[in-house]
Amino acid sequence: MSTxxxxxxxxxxxxxxRGRGGSATSSDAQAAPxxxxxxxxxxxxxxxxxxxxxxxxxxxxxxxxxxxxxxxEAHRETTTRLRxxxxxxxxxxxxxxxxxxxxxxxxxxxxxxxxxxxxxxxQVINTRGTNTHMQSLWKLTPxxxxxxxxxxxxxxxxxxxxxxxEPIPVGNHFVVHPNWPPxxxxxxxxxxxxxxxxxxxxxxxxxxxxxxxCRTNDRRRWPVQDPTGDRYISLLAxxxxxxxxxxxxxxIHRDVRQQMEVLPPLCRLLREIERVSIPGQLPEPVEDDGExxxxxxxxxxxxxxxxKAVDRxxxxxxxxxxxxxxxxxxxxxxxxxxxxxxxxxxxEVLLKAYKRQVxxxxxxxxxxxxxxxxxxxxxxxxxxxxxxxxxxxxxxxGLQEELRQARLVDPQLMGSDNMASLEERATAAEQRxxxxxxxxxxxxxxxxxxxxxxxxxxxxxxxxAEKCADAExxxxxxxxxxxxxxxxxxxxxxxxxxxxxxxxxxxxxxEKAQVEQKCADAExxxxxxxxxxxxxxxxxxxxxxxxxxEKxxxLLQSQESVKTIxxxxxxxxxxxTELKRQxxEKAQVEQKCTDLAEDLQAHFTAQQYGDVDMELDNDxxxxxxxDMDLGPFEDEADDSLxxxxxxxxxxxxxxxxxxxxxxxxxDYNIVARSLPWVKRDxxx
Numbered sequence: 206m207s208t209x210x211x212x213x214x215x216x217x218x219x220x221x222x223r224g225r226g227g228s229a230t231s232s233d234a235q236a237a238p239x240x241x242x243x244x245x246x247x248x249x250x251x252x253x254x255x256x257x258x259x260x261x262x263x264x265x266x267x268x269x270x271x272x273x274x275x276x277x278e279a280h281r282e283t284t285t286r287l288r289x290x291x292x293x294x295x296x297x298x299x300x301x302x303x304x305x306x307x308x309x310x311x312x313x314x315x316x317x318x319x320x321x322x323x324x325x326x327x328q329v330i331n332t333r334g335t336n337t338h339m340q341s342l343w344k345l346t347p348x349x350x351x352x353x354x355x356x357x358x359x360x361x362x363x364x365x366x367x368x369x370x371e372p373i374p375v376g377n378h379f380v381v382h383p384n385w386p387p388x389x390x391x392x393x394x395x396x397x398x399x400x401x402x403x404x405x406x407x408x409x410x411x412x413x414x415x416x417x418x419c420r421t422n423d424r425r426r427w428p429v430q431d432p433t434g435d436r437y438i439s440l441l442a443x444x445x446x447x448x449x450x451x452x453x454x455x456x457i458h459r460d461v462r463q464q465m466e467v468l469p470p471l472c473r474l475l476r477e478i479e480r481v482s483i484p485g486q487l488p489e490p491v492e493d494d495g496e497x498x499x500x501x502x503x504x505x506x507x508x509x510x511x512x513k514a515v516d517r518x519x520x521x522x523x524x525x526x527x528x529x530x531x532x533x534x535x536x537x538x539x540x541x542x543x544x545x546x547x548x549x550x551x552x553e554v555l556l557k558a559y560k561r562q563v564x565x566x567x568x569x570x571x572x573x574x575x576x577x578x579x580x581x582x583x584x585x586x587x588x589x590x591x592x593x594x595x596x597x598x599x600x601x602x603g604l605q606e607e608l609r610q611a612r613l614v615d616p617q618l619m620g621s622d623n624m625a626s627l628e629e630r631a632t633a634a635e636q637r638x639x640x641x642x643x644x645x646x647x648x649x650x651x652x653x654x655x656x657x658x659x660x661x662x663x664x665x666x667x668x669x670a671e672k673c674a675d676a677e678x679x680x681x682x683x684x685x686x687x688x689x690x691x692x693x694x695x696x697x698x699x700x701x702x703x704x705x706x707x708x709x710x711x712x713x714x715x716e717k718a719q720v721e722q723k724c725a726d727a728e729x730x731x732x733x734x735x736x737x738x739x740x741x742x743x744x745x746x747x748x749x750x751x752x753x754x755e756k757x758x759x760l761l762q763s764q765e766s767v768k769t770i771x772x773x774x775x776x777x778x779x780x781x782t783e784l785k786r787q788x789x790e791k792a793q794v795e796q797k798c799t800d801l802a803e804d805l806q807a808h809f810t811a812q813q814y815g816d817v818d819m820e821l822d823n824d825x826x827x828x829x830x831x832d833m834d835l836g837p838f839e840d841e842a843d844d845s846l847x848x849x850x851x852x853x854x855x856x857x858x859x860x861x862x863x864x865x866x867x868x869x870x871x872d873y874n875i876v877a878r879s880l881p882w883v884k885r886d887x888x889x
Contacts, residue, residue, distance in 0.1 A: 426445065
């Protein structure tokens with residue numbers, strides 16, 4: 206239920222973020238015996254531990270394995286204690302949380318009218334239905350928190366579910382769409398059963414408020430509700446109530462931590478919430494706009510961030526708590542019997558709970574209206590009038606001094622967004638004092654009534670002094686007292702004082718306008734500088750990209766040139782090898798030519814002297830040269846034909862440098878035919 210008077214902003218939808226353990230196959234499930242009621246699901250626990258602790262350092266895993274051996278026994282003991290400390294609520298106990306309350310300000314006609322106004326809400330609940338996660342949430346929350354879920358996420362705790370649907374009107378009030386999505390319910394279940402909140406709905410609501418503040422950069426004055434009286438929460442409330450709106454949320458919390466010698470668990474949790482919830486790019490800050498304080502809009506991502514933060518809380522690097530998934534599994538396995546409400550009655554329970562919420566909101570509205578009215582009272586005796594007037598005058602003077610001191614002590618109040626409306630009311634009160642001076646006689650008769658009202662208001666102020674030190678609240682209370690007791694004030698305000706006060710307020714407003722203009726100018730300059738910087742960066746990036754492309758092209762061309770040069774070198778190496786081979790062959794041929802020349806020279810020499818010897822031998826043996834069979838060299842003509850070319854070839858051969866040149870000589874063929882060994886050795 207909500208007045209829908211402004212919203213703090215919406216965030217993105219958070220993911221599931223859940224690890225699932227392994228599940229047995231159908232054949233294994235049939236073969237395995239059914240566990241006893243309340244017995245731990247050991248395989249599922251082992252799978253969950255493997256998934257959750259698998260990413261830890263290797264040196265810690267052996268210790269964790271030893272520790273895990275006692276998990277089953279610890280689970281049994283925890284289950285037994287949990288059933289004793291947090292038993293399932295009975296149907297009667299559950300109905301006490303959702304049924305309409307009996308109150309003198311509530312009649313049977315109001316109940317009938319409420320049932321008629323909830324017709325649309327009932328239709329939405331019956332049409333959309335609920336999911337299993339929501340049913341589980343509505344069973345666990347009363348067991349561990351002693352309330353229903355909509356008593357945690359509710360306007361009374363300054364929280365509202367960020368539904369995408371329009372609110373549902375119920376009489377003079379509005380109800381947020383009642384069907385919460387599975388992921389939202391799932392993450393809220395993990396937080397409801399976690400021990401860091403000590404089963405306190407107020408502490409859980411405080412953590413959710415802080416998560417929304419961090420995500421949306423909400424810098425409004427945070428009305429922290431302290432359910433414990435803890436010093437840390439008291440310091441936190443004071444810091445966020447008096448902190449300047451330009452100060453970051455994490456900076457205010459850091460100042461609070463520096464005042465603590467020992468950081469409590471809640472303090473460390475809020476620090477981790479800052480780390481996981483504050484986005485890298487902060488949105489525009491949400492500031493006071495003078496309207497009634499709008500509730501913090503809760504999304505699935507906020508609950509997921511708190512769950513992550515809880516798992517991150519650690520001391521000396523070791524987690525302070527079991528992982529939220531494992532703890533939730535232990536908690537749900539400890540359930541026994543059939544917790545109320547059953548699945549077929551969850552819609553009925555939802556409708557009753559929302560009716561109860563609307564009734565409580567209407568009763569608060571009626572009590573406030575009743576308290577604003579002054580009940581009739583009998584006039585006091587005449588002899589007590591002077592004494593009561595004197596006391597009332599002294600009380601008024603004290604209240605005026607308190608108001609003045611409050612404004613001096615808290616300079617932030619003078620610069621707050623609510624200053625204009627506050628000063629308008631103060632001016633109206635002072636004008637009312639001047640007008641009521643003429644009716645002093647009538648108010649004297651009712652001085653007893655005024656005195657009683659003064660005593661009542663002083664009592665209320667004393668009771669709230671410890672919890673609400675807000676200067677604005679004190680000023681409002683003092684202003685109310687001034688309005689009610691202004692009949693006894695004589696000559697406290699004059700036209701001159703009123704004019705001076707108006708001039709002072711106008712001056713303050715002018716200064717405020719100047720400050721706002723300076724802030725706007727500074728933001729404009731910062732925006733322009735940021736745009737210019739972005740342009741310069743983009744231009745430089747484009748220039749570097751172009752240069753990189755050119756260098757890349759040059760590198761590719763260089764690689765191609767290298768490949769071409771390498772191919773040329775290879776070709777030249779092949780040519781050099783071929784030339785070396787040809788030179789070697791040439792050397793061999795030249796050597797053979799040299800040998801041939803030597804052989805020819807020897808042959809010619811032998812031929813020249815051999816003929817003479819042959820003739821001598823023939824003569825000595827009685828043989829005539831004509832008897833020798835000289836073949837083609839039989840006669841002198843043939844001999845001359847033979848010797849002449851050979852002698853000419855011999856004379857020319859030493860001057861030749863190669864066989865090819867010798868072959869070009871005109872007499873080479875004759876010699877080659879005449880000398881078969883030449884043909885065999887050189888021609889072939």
